[in-house]
Amino acid sequence: MAAGGGGGGKPAAGSDKPAAGGAAGEGGATAAGGAPGGTERRSAGRVAILAADLAKWDETSRDTLVLPVFRDERPLRGAAGLVDWRLCGRLSRLIKKGKVSGERGETLMMPPGRRLRFGRLMIFGLGESNDYGEARFREDVRWIRKVADDAGVTEYAVEPPGRATGLIGARRALELWLDEAGKDGLEPRAVTLVDSPNGHKDMADLLRQRRD
Numbered sequence: 001m002a003a004g005g006g007g008g009g010k011p012a013a014g015s016d017k018p019a020a021g022g023a024a025g026e027g028g029a030t031a032a033g034g035a036p037g038g039t040e041r042r043s044a045g046r047v048a049i050l051a052a053d054l055a056k057w058d059e060t061s062r063d064t065l066v067l068p069v070f071r072d073e074r075p076l077r078g079a080a081g082l083v084d085w086r087l088c089g090r091l092s093r094l095i096k097k098g099k100v101s102g103e104r105g106e107t108l109m110m111p112p113g114r115r116l117r118f119g120r121l122m123i124f125g126l127g128e129s130n131d132y133g134e135a136r137f138r139e140d141v142r143w144i145r146k147v148a149d150d151a152g153v154t155e156y157a158v159e160p161p162g163r164a165t166g167l168i169g170a171r172r173a174l175e176l177w178l179d180e181a182g183k184d185g186l187e188p189r190a191v192t193l194v195d196s197p198n199g200h201k202d203m204a205d206l207l208r209q210r211r212d
Contacts, residue, residue, distance in 0.1 A: 045181060045188030047174075049207065050157055051200045052079050054086055061117040062192060066144060066158035070129040070165065071102035078164025079194045080123075086115050091123075103127060107147055118157070122148070132167045134176060141180045148189070155190035163195055170199030171206050 050056060067080045076084050076091060084091040094100040100108060104127025112121050124144055126132070140161040148156055160177060162168035168176075174193060181191070195203060 046190045047178065047181075047207070048190070048192045049174075049200055049203045050192045050194050052082060052159065052194050052196050054082055057082075057117060062155060062157045063119045064122055064148070064153045064156035065112070065116070065118040065120075065194075066122045066124065066148065066156050068124045068126050068140060068144065068159065068161040069100075069102045070126045070132075071104070072129055073102060073165060076164075078196070079159040080164065083112070083116065083121065087113065101125060109151070122151075122153075122156075124161075126161055129162075129165060129167060132162050134168070134172070137161055137168055137173070137176055138180055141177055142184055145181065145184055145186055145189075149186045153189070155192075157192040157194050159194040163199060170195050170202040173199075174203045174206055 050060070065079070065083070067083060069076060069080050073080075074095075075081065076095075080091060091100065095102075100106070100123060102125045104125055106123070106125030108123040110121050110123070112118050124140070124147070126136075126140060137160075144158065144161070160168065160173040163170065163173055173195075177191075177193065181188075193203060
């Protein structure tokens with residue numbers, strides 16, 4: 001099984017424009033949390049965005065790429081599908097061998113080799129995708145951030161949970177991520193959210209609004 005379009009040709013690359021102030025293919029802004037009623041919040045750290053596009057990935061580098069996947073997400077989609085294609089079906093083979101399942105709570109760290117400009121991959125199992133909504137999204141964001149923090153990862157790229165399958169809107173995913181990041185008590189990290197070209201644009205618009 002070749003996930004994410006493997007074997008039949010490369011998945012289509014996006015042609016989105018970078019947000020103001022970002023490098024090619026990405027937009028960034030410092031997004032500080034602000035709670036209603038004047039409640040003090042920690043800074044969410046620097047949050048940037050990057051298109052789910054292998055050509056864009058080749059123009060930059062990150063320490064870690066975080067890939068949340070559902071148990072019933074077959075073939076793999078979004079960033080996980082692109083990684084699988086670039087690695088010639090490596091993730092699909094791990095799934096077939098039972099070494100990756102997508103079961104809720106599963107975590108796996110692995111080297112990507114030389115074909116990706118990330119130092120390591122971290123896979124997070126999200127369980128079944130049915131009834132996935134904001135409550136579970138918030139739980140998964142807290143979990144991903146805590147595991148990354150415990151592993152000493154100081155900067156990483158991550159496709160927000162549920163975005164590859166469209167279960168959470170891009171703009172809402174960014175809003176919820178910033179909200180959780182502003183109150184989880186962890187040290188601010190440099191986080192890059194990976195999304196489709198259309199989602200990339202929605203997120204860039206929101207970051208510009210917050211920056212202004």
